[in-house]
Amino acid sequence: MEDPRRREFIKTLLAASFLTLSTKEALACRNGRVKIELPPFPLQETYLRGEKKGGRVLIVGGIHGNEPGAYKAADILRHVKVKRGELFIAPRMNFVSILADRRGYNGDMNRKFASISPKDPDYKRVKWLKNYVKEVKPELLLTLHDGFGFHSVNPRAWGQCIVIDAERYKNFHLGKKARTVSERVNRFFTKREWKVPVYNTNTFSPDTKHPEQRKSLTYFCLKEANVPAICLETSKQMPNLEMKVKTHLLLMKEFFKLHNVEIEPDFNYIISHLDQFLKPKVHYSVNLNINGRNVLVSSNRTFKLPKGSRVEFTGFHGTAGTNAVSSDVNMNLRKVGIRRRIAFDVKDDFKRIFTLRFIVV
Ligand SMILES: [Zn+2]
Incomplete structure (x- = not known):
């Protein structure tokens, strides 16, 4: 017969490992947000x-x-x-x-x-x-x-x-x-x-x-x-x-x-x-990392993402004025958690080049 104390011990161990291993993921899933991160605005000199x-x-x-x-x-x-x-x-x-x-x-x-x-x-x-x-x-x-x-x-x-x-x-x-x-x-x-x-x-x-x-x-x-x-x-x-x-x-x-x-x-x-x-002849593109996968985008695109997903903007290509902002949130924020949807405009200074949309499904 199984020792009930041993069963209790294993249960405690499992609970502890679940907490330490996946607290972050569990929280992200629980609040259902997709996290999007952009690098800080560069200080060009x-x-x-x-x-x-x-x-x-x-x-x-x-x-x-x-x-x-x-x-x-x-x-x-x-x-x-x-x-x-x-x-x-x-x-x-x-x-x-x-x-x-x-x-x-x-x-x-x-x-x-x-x-x-x-x-x-x-x-x-x-x-x-x-x-x-x-x-x-x-x-x-x-x-x-x-x-x-x-x-x-x-x-x-x-x-x-x-x-x-x-x-x-x-x-x-x-x-x-x-x-x-x-x-x-x-x-x-x-x-x-x-x-x-x-x-x-x-x-x-x-x-x-x-x-x-x-x-x-x-x-x-x-x-x-x-x-x-x-x-x-x-x-x-x-x-x-x-x-x-x-x-x-x-x-x-x-x-x-x-x-x-x-x-x-x-x-x-x-x-x-x-x-x-x-008007330099440049090709505009953005490197994204979506849930660990690298994606290169150079035109309008919509991403449907499961809850708990993580998106990182890892690189901008074009001119020194190329970057991304979203008018859906405070533009100073470079880390956002979204529940439903958000759009980021990839811009060359004041000019919009293309738009990336993220929808939580
Ligand atoms: Zn002025």
């Missing part, structure tokens, strides 16, 4: 160094997500060779907002450089940039934006201008430098509204009309990092993306000249072959 000695310039793009002229122009520079000087590029500071095509998916990032809560979804990126500026200590930082309207015909508009916080700060002659660039660039623009004047916000002055600028990146650079920083603005109302990018390239060309930075191909070549840079 590029460093290019020329053989010849020259200046050191840091380019920041994409602090505002709905300003493609700015982040596309910064991104183009990642694909050039630097002949003289050093170039540091952070093209997509606010990647979640770029993919959402919103100015600030988590509020205005350019108001977070004086202070930011550790709970803010932008915290990591803002902190990173502040440290990066202090670490690199460039001779000049240029932050790129697409503002509203045309400053030359409406002095309250931020579009088409070079913004400085002061005529002069310590030994940085911001006004003089910005005016030199403005004069040179304006030879290319015949339309009055497209001209790019200098806009001094007098941020340090007690009676500035723009005290909010004390929370901006350029003010942080000057005051906290002792780095001269200037903001370049094209206009959201320029006729197309090409013209916005062109404005930024023309401005950067002149600042680079002043700072002894040379690139190859040069700015004239890039501007006259802009399509090559803005």
Whole structure:
């Protein structure tokens, strides 16, 4: 006859092993969710160094997500060779907002450089940039934006201008430098509204009309990092993306000249072959791992998944702007549990390429 104590002992053993081996799976099955995980948004930075000695310039793009002229122009520079000087590029500071095509998916990032809560979804990126500026200590930082309207015909508009916080700060002659660039660039623009004047916000002055600028990146650079920083603005109302990018390239060309930075191909070549840079011939695809199986997807697809499934986005292929977001959930979340269905748009910056749908069956 079987010893009841032995039977009890085996039962306890089995129960214990079930718990230790499969607590995770059991929980996933019990709440019936499909877990989907994406890698964190990358913090892109590029460093290019020329053989010849020259200046050191840091380019920041994409602090505002709905300003493609700015982040596309910064991104183009990642694909050039630097002949003289050093170039540091952070093209997509606010990647979640770029993919959402919103100015600030988590509020205005350019108001977070004086202070930011550790709970803010932008915290990591803002902190990173502040440290990066202090670490690199460039001779000049240029932050790129697409503002509203045309400053030359409406002095309250931020579009088409070079913004400085002061005529002069310590030994940085911001006004003089910005005016030199403005004069040179304006030879290319015949339309009055497209001209790019200098806009001094007098941020340090007690009676500035723009005290909010004390929370901006350029003010942080000057005051906290002792780095001269200037903001370049094209206009959201320029006729197309090409013209916005062109404005930024023309401005950067002149600042680079002043700072002894040379690139190859040069700015004239890039501007006259802009399509090559803005519409690269790439094949977009995404690597997924679904319940341990690798799948490569390059067009719209619907996956029907049993409860408890796990999906991981393991790789994006295309451009540096290729990533995935879902408008069904908070886009900051990179790990989600779903009960019914969710759709992820695979995008190249603001542009949707294809959609992946996951349905729980
Ligand atoms: Zn902006």
